[in-house]
Amino acid sequence: MNRIFALCSAFAACSLLAFSPPSRAQPTIVLKVGESHPLEVGSLSRIFVDDSAVIDVRPQSGSTLLIKALADGRSQLWVWNAQERRSSYLVVVKGSPPVPKAPDSGTPAPVKIDVLPDGAHCGLPKLPEAAQAFDQAKRLVDEKRMKQARAALEEVRQLEPQASIALLHLGVVHAYLGNIKIAATAYQAFVDICPDHSAAPTVRGVLADYYREHGRPR
Numbered sequence: 001m002n003r004i005f006a007l008c009s010a011f012a013a014c015s016l017l018a019f020s021p022p023s024r025a026q027p028t029i030v031l032k033v034g035e036s037h038p039l040e041v042g043s044l045s046r047i048f049v050d051d052s053a054v055i056d057v058r059p060q061s062g063s064t065l066l067i068k069a070l071a072d073g074r075s076q077l078w079v080w081n082a083q084e085r086r087s088s089y090l091v092v093v094k095g096s097p098p099v100p101k102a103p104d105s106g107t108p109a110p111v112k113i114d115v116l117p118d119g120a121h122c123g124l125p126k127l128p129e130a131a132q133a134f135d136q137a138k139r140l141v142d143e144k145r146m147k148q149a150r151a152a153l154e155e156v157r158q159l160e161p162q163a164s165i166a167l168l169h170l171g172v173v174h175a176y177l178g179n180i181k182i183a184a185t186a187y188q189a190f191v192d193i194c195p196d197h198s199a200a201p202t203v204r205g206v207l208a209d210y211y212r213e214h215g216r217p218r
Contacts, residue, residue: 028090029077031055031069039065039089043082049198051075052165053124055091057198069093120162122194130160137169146176164193168203184210 031037042063049057054073060066065079070093077089125131137152150173156166171186187207191200 028092029067030092030094031067032094033069033071035069037067037069039067039079041065041079041081041087045080045082045084046201047080047198048078048202049075050078052198054093067091120164120193122164122197124165125156125160125163127160130156130163133159134163134166134169137166141169141173144176146173149173150177164190167193168197168199171203180210181214184214 029037029039038060040063044059044062044065047057047059047065049055051073052075054069054071054075055077056068056070057065057077058068067077069091073093075091075093077091079087079089081087125134133152133155137149137156140146140149140152150170153166153170153173156163157170167186167190171183171190174180174183174186184207187203190197191203191207194200
C-alpha cells in the first residue's frame with residue numbers, strides 16, 4: 001500500500017515524497033515547441049517524466065536521451081544511471097503547440113476497469129471535450145481536490161475511452177483516496193496498454209510490490 005500511495009507523489013505532487021532529492025543543483029533545459037534536444041546522461045537505467053503532455057523523452061542509445069518539446073509548460077525529468085543514482089532536470093517548453101499527430105495504436109488490456117474498446121492508445125485525449133476534461137482533472141489533482149478529479153477523469157473515459165492516459169491518472173487519484181485495489185487495477189490496465197510509456201517502469205515497480213503483498217488477481 002505504501003508504494004501504491006507513493007506513486008501518487010511522483011505523479012501528483014502529493015504530500016509523500018516518492019524519490020529522494022537529487023544530490024546537486026537541478027539543471028534547466030529550455031526548448032521551443034517542436035524542438036528536440038539530445039541529453040547525454042552516461043549509463044542509463046530508467047527515466048521518469050512527470051508531464052508527458054509537455055515533453056516526450058526516448059532513449060537514443062545506452063547513454064543518450066532525446067527530449068522532444070510537445071507543448072507549453074514545465075516538466076520534471078528524472079534519470080537513473082546503472083548504479084541507481086538519480087539526476088533531475090527541469091524542462092521548460094515555450095511556444096504554440098504543434099498540430100496534434102495521430103495517436104499510437106495499442107491493444108486492449110487484459111486487466112480492465114469496465115471494458116476498454118479496440119484502438120486504445122497512449123496519447124492525450126484528442127476530442128476537444130475529453131481534452132478539456134483531462135486538463136481540468138490535472139488542475140484538480142494539483143489542488144488536491146481528488147474526488148472532483150476522479151469525476152473529471154471518469155468523464156474523460158466516457159467521452160474518449162481510447163485515451164488510456166486517463167487510467168494512469170485514475171490510479172493516482174484512487175491511491176490518494178485510499179482505494180488501493182482500484183488504483184492497482186487502473187495501473188495494471190495502463191501498463192498493459194502502454195508498456196513503452198515513460199511512466200511504465202515506475203508503475204510496474206509499484207505493482208510488483210503490491211502483488212507481493214496482496215497477490216496477483218486471477
